[in-house]
Amino acid sequence: MASPSSPTSPASAEGASIDASVRLPGLYFAAAAAVWLVVGTALSLIAAFKLHSPAFLADCEWLTYGRVRSAESALLIYGWGFNAAFAMAIWLMARLAQAEVRRPVTLVVAGGFWNLGVLVGTLGVLGGHGTAVEGLEFPSYVNAILFVSYAWIAIWALLTFRARRSPHVFISQWYLLLALLWFPWVFSLAHLLLVVDPVQGVMQPLVQTWYTHSLGLFWFGGIGVAALYYLTTKLTGRSIAHYHLSPVGFWLLVIFGGWAGPARLVGAPVPAWVVSLSIALSFLLLVVLSVWACNLVPTLSRASAAVRQDPAYRFIGVSVLALLVAQTASVLLSLRSAAELLQFTFVHTALGQLTQYGFFSMAAFGTLYVLVPRIAGRSWPVPGLVGFHFWSSLLGCATSVVALALAGYRQGVGLNRLPAGDGAVPVPVIEILQGLQPYLFTHTSALVLLAAGHVAFLVNLGWIASASCSCGVPVTPSLSNASKVA
């Protein structure tokens, strides 16, 4: 376990000035992320509720199921996910480069434009201007502002990297660079080819899966895995096990990850060979997973009993587990025999929940619980809420994933299998959905639990941020009770 930092040691003094330089943008992005998370969860709840009570809010066009679902998914990606990722990326970059972020106010300005874009985009989707393209739901007029503010933020992170004082580069920095450099390409290409000048016919689903898969694997995956590597070694105070293998995993991911998107299109009217190639190459991601597993799991298992009590450690542990399970499941689900049964069902909703929530959001929570007290210079005001947040996230996420997966399995059997017996006719879709009601209701209850945890997180964060902003002078971050990390 790491020795508690002493305020007088030069390393931690340097760390303090770095953390102080991240204070403004870090708190800004964390707070924005938490607000969007709560709003997004509220929209998720509305959508989930409508699945068993379709008459709920039905006369409000802005809140019809299709629009709420689009808005919710876009908000959780671009509102919660990106703001959290920005906070993580900037802090990790500054920490690992051992360099201060210069002129941090500009990041807040760029972030302001980003969040303006997210707000306008969400309202646009609810108002009927959405594109209906999965992963790019926001109206086309929003994407330009998102791109420019993203570029600004990413360039700031890259400049911090360039100004690094550390002579060495840690694997987390590789993953951060991967995320920061890959996203603008896929985002702008997808925007051009799907929204501005749409490609012909089924090229659109191909581009769309290529984009969403890259977004998940390289942007959220890159930032999330970077945080996992950093916090794993940081929290346990041990080096990454089998560290010399980590570049192998990185390069295999980079080389083969971009091909695996169209595997989602099994059975769709796209050329069969594209899907087959994509499935075949996605097998290789299992090697990447093995590398992650043998890097992270043994290191995490070396944590002392005290560290195991730390909420950040717990979030990170859950995140690693979810990452391994979700990526394995996504390879298995793209196999044709699985896709025949489970394509188009809630199993894929469950997988998305496991990836976006179980892996990325958990990694983000873990990072923010370490990051925020350090940059704010004070500890969490209500430590009890931190524990509550962890357990509500864990239980909520697990319940929702299991309920959706079971629902999806039953849905798949109903949709794609004839009942036994001669002359059997397919089960009507309405009956299948009625059979799923208990699971969908469980999912809604799980979302209520998640929402409660998110509100707890927002309260704690808002409290610490307002206290930090009103008192101004950062205190040396040695008092955190969330975790004792230099």
Next chain:
Amino acid sequence: MNRIALLFLGLFAALAASWTGVILVNQGSVGALPRVVDANEGLAFPQPLPGVAQQGHLVYQDLGCVACHTQQVRRAGFGIDNKRGWGERHSVARDYLLEPRVLIGTHRIGPDLRNVGQRKDGQEGRDGREWHYRHLYDPQLTSPGSVMPPFRFLFETRRIVGEPSPKAIQALLPAWHQPPAGHEIVPTVRAERLVSYLLSLKDTYAYPEAANVYVAQTEGQSGAAAEGAHK
């Protein structure tokens, strides 16, 4: 691990490779697929949708119908789409050539809609349009137990001024949906467009590639079976 220039180069090479393999190669083949000119009918397929249906496609897009409905029919033997009456044949790439936004969908909370215009859903033997109006106004009327939300905001309840509108639909609705006396319920322009779009959804033309399905190889039989699939 410190050779950052190499790292950047590697990243861009990998990005370019996946871009080329997944997008560019296909852009040259499926992305450049021409329409099929049928000399017998003197027409090129797929045929463009009527203008009102194209406007309905925008309504379909803005209401987020794609959240619950796919528009792709899977081949016989891969799922049971054909046995559900979701289409005479599986969908092929050419079916989507003229669509400005291809919404093949990823969730089947409701049925597939690729051929909904061809389905004999118009119970009571009426024009399918009236069935769709009832279904949109209150899905429980036509599909009891459905989780589809009602779309009453696509209809307007208004006072009858002068002659009643020929488009009024309250005669199709049960007693509990009747408007106050002297009022009528008419579909808005968006409802009309949406229903026109839904009624236009049918992939009936037998493209040659629709016959490209695997047939278990038993000698002498394969050709005939493939011919059968062609129809």
Next chain:
Amino acid sequence: MSSQDQDSTRPLGDGSDASLQAVHADLAANKPEPKDGYSVLPLFLLGLLSALIFVGSIYFVHYRGGIDPLVYDERFDPKKAAKTATVAAVDPIAAGKRLYNQPGACATCHQATGLGVPGVFPPLAASEWVTGSDERLIRLVLHGLVGEIKVKGNTYNGAMPGFGLGSGFNWSDEKVAHVLTYIRSEWGNAAPAVDVAKVTAARTQAAAGRTKPWTAVELEAIP
């Protein structure tokens, strides 16, 4: 904890980011010394990678669908079933009927009924010119006709334009063959179909270079 586990991680020194960087840089630069059982992991990963590449290649080759953009069934092999994937053959009668009824074409004078207009335009139904020699009929439609012509006992005097390549209509040989096949099988006519090759032969060989319309007398000289 086994001794192997003990070896797999190292303490981070004072726990600062600088020592984190330094420890990992050292780990990356200096591969762990091959102690007993230590090199199992890279070997395992290499084995897994090779196995997955192998399985993936077999999967792709098996399900490549001919690497053809028009194949959506991964088990389909276009080479084994090349014949079925042809474009539907043109039905000459349907195509001919459409040409016949095109605005400004045949039906303008000979009418959709094929009966013509008595005294002005000769009929096609049961006409000996239509059901008789196809060589005459091909030339007549390719280049047109002027002057008197006797059809079903009545004499007509008019002018018919040419339809073949180079004429105002510029119909291809296929189109000419289609329309002739149509009129020879419609309205009770039952003459054999006209072959595209015959039209091409007449246009490029027997009557090559001809631009002016035929007369009935000229045509009757042809078998």
